Amino acid sequence: MPHQYIKKILQARVYDVAKETPLDDARAISKRLNNRVLLKREDLQPVFSFKLRGAYNKMAQLSEEEKSNGVVAASAGNHAQGLAMSAAVMGVKATIVMPRTTPDIKVNSVRAMGAQVVLRGDTFDEAFAHSQKLVDEKGYVYIHPFDDPDVIAGQGTIGMEILRQEAGPIHAIFVPVGGGGLISGIAVYVKYLRPDIKVIGVESEDSACLKAALEANERVILPQVGIFADGIAVAQIGKNTFDICRNYVDEVVTVNTDEICASLKDIFDDTRSITEPAGAVALAGLKKYVAQEGLEEKTLVAIDSGANVNFDRLRHVSERAELGEQREAIIAAKIPERPGSFKKFCKALGQRMITEFNYRYSDENDAVVFAGVQIRPGNEDREELLNELKEHIEEVEDLSDNEIAKLHVRYMVGGHAPASLDNEVVYRFEFPERPGALMKFLNKLGGRWNISMFHYRNHGAAYGRVLVGMQVPENERSQVARFLEDISYQYREETDNKAFQLFLN
Structure with missing residues (x-):
């Protein structure tokens, strides 16, 4: 298997449209983690995503008859843009089936490149089913977003570039995983030439199809998929990609929404660029892995896979980033309903900044306050804060991991029910x-x-x-x-x- 893919990667025709992207030093995050962190900037591709590589390489392998029939794909957006641009360059008719939940920026970009867009279903799998129907009815050639050897080979050129750009020791490469095309191409190439380098997949906790497949030792279909990181929201790993991953991927790390948001902010702080949630997943996994393994003074690479994000989603990202970096604690405390109680509560916080404070009168005896408090990263300072508060206040609750508190209570008015x-x-x-x-x-x-x-x-x-x-x-x-x-x-x-x-x- 590896020889087949190595040849395909070396011969891949990606540079007609794609470019070799830089491997940038992330200086601020490197200093914070005490490791050298490098970002592979696939967000700088012409369609702001690595998907252009695989889509164009697959299109380049089609016969003239296949091109004349037209092509179709199901995609949450990035593969769609890659295929639309490839088809436009080659003069081929392209139809893209996208979930209705796809960010507008991706839908509009695909249409602007001349492809026909069909919005169908809420997930990739529903869009995929409709695309197969079009193959049967219209005779289109289906261009798979990840589970195709030529697509995998196109994405594998990223691994080839990384090894050429960084000749020194690399401890691990962290790769976002949706259907597995990107990590398969990188893993098969890197492990063939540099088997000492770890290849680590990173998935969102609510769409971890590779992790589930590896644990079951077979491909499984997730019963539901969260789509905050829509670029990797896939319910089942591909067949070809799973065969590669089970042999060449060292392990899989999962991350939550808050951790993704924190890493999106990290990338902005280091590069002044805004990535999409899926683009920040690899860095989130890298940070988590460093903390778990206690790594120091290693060279670590994270794939910044794309930058196609709706601007209004950044409001949610901004709100959750501090929680993801564990720089804010959400606290509920019961204090006496009398003058001076709030002052006593603030005094108990010491020199820490209050980021939010909510209170509503409920009865004449006690008041329950909702407070956001700025803390140093890590659980130690949060524990220290709680212990300090409990010395002065009888009832204190840590709500930092409570979804109801983060998503609803902090924005609600009206107080207690009668x-x-x-x-x-x-x-x-x-x-x-x-x-x-x-x-x-x-x-x-x-x-x-x-x-x-x-x-x-x-x-x-x-x-x-x-x-x-x-x-x-x-x-x-x-x-x-x-x-x-x-x-x-x-x-x-x-x-x-x-x-x-x-x-x-």
């Missing part, structure tokens, strides 16, 4: 974000039970998030679960969530 409110249950929902999505959700929820609380905030992410309170009698609780399953949106009961109990119940 004592007369009974039979309240609380659920948190996620649904694909698009025009009309909230109304569709409300229509599905219907009027069966009285809604006692509702919070929705569109913050630029691909999924809308709603917190709902409903009055459901005890004898109807079992019906709620069946009803919610029929809605088919991802949900979780949060009636016992500490943030809800403290501030809203």
Whole structure:
């Protein structure tokens, strides 16, 4: 297998349209981690993503008859742009099927290059199913975004460039993983020439299809996929890519949304460029791996894979970055309802900055405050803060990892429910974000039970998030679960969530 791919990579026709991207020193993050961190800047490609390499290389292998039939692909956006540009250069008709949740910047870019865009489904897999239907009906040639030897070879040219650009020792290369085309191409080339270099895949926790496949020793389909990092939101690793990964990838690291947002900020601080969430995934994994392994004075490479992000999503990124870097703690504290209590609370914080403070009168005895507090990176300072607060304040809760607190409570008004409110249950929902999505959700929820609380905030992410309170009698609780399953949106009961109990119940 490796010989086949090495030859394909060496002969890949990517430089007709793609360029050799720089391997930049990330000086600030290197100093902070006490390792030399290099960023492979694929965000600087003409379509702001590495996908151009694989798409063009595959197109270059087509016969004249295949080109005359036209090509089709399913893509969340970056492969679509790579294929659209390749088709435009070659004068080939291209149709791209994209999930409806694809950022507008990617959809508009594909259309601007002359490709026909068809929006279908909420995930890559739904878009893929429709693209196969077009292959059968129209006779188009399907250009797979990752599970094709020529596409893999095109992406493998990145590994070839890295080894040429950095001749010294490299401890590890961190690669974002969606369907596996990028890491397969890099791994097979790097391991053939420099087997001492670790190749480490990085996945978002809510779309970790390679990790799941490696643990099961077979390809699996994830039941649901989170699409904050939409460029790697794939439910199943490819067949060809899995065969390569199980033999040439050393391990897989998973990262959460907050860690991705923090790394997006790191890249901005070092390069003054804004990457997309999937583009920051590799650096997030690198940082996590360094902390876990205690690495020092090593050369580490992270693939900055793309920069196609909707501007409004940066609002969400900015809010979560400090939490991802563990520079902010979210604290709930119960203090006496009397003059001087807030001053005592601030004094207990010492010299730390308060980033946010929310309070609403609830009764004459106690007040519950919601505070954001600036801390030094790492869990040690957060623990120190909590211990210091507990010396002065009887009841303190750390809500830094509480999704209800981060997504809803800090933005809500109205305070506690009246004592007369009974039979309240609380659920948190996620649904694909698009025009009309909230109304569709409300229509599905219907009027069966009285809604006692509702919070929705569109913050630029691909999924809308709603917190709902409903009055459901005890004898109807079992019906709620069946009803919610029929809605088919991802949900979780949060009636016992500490943030809800403290501030809203």
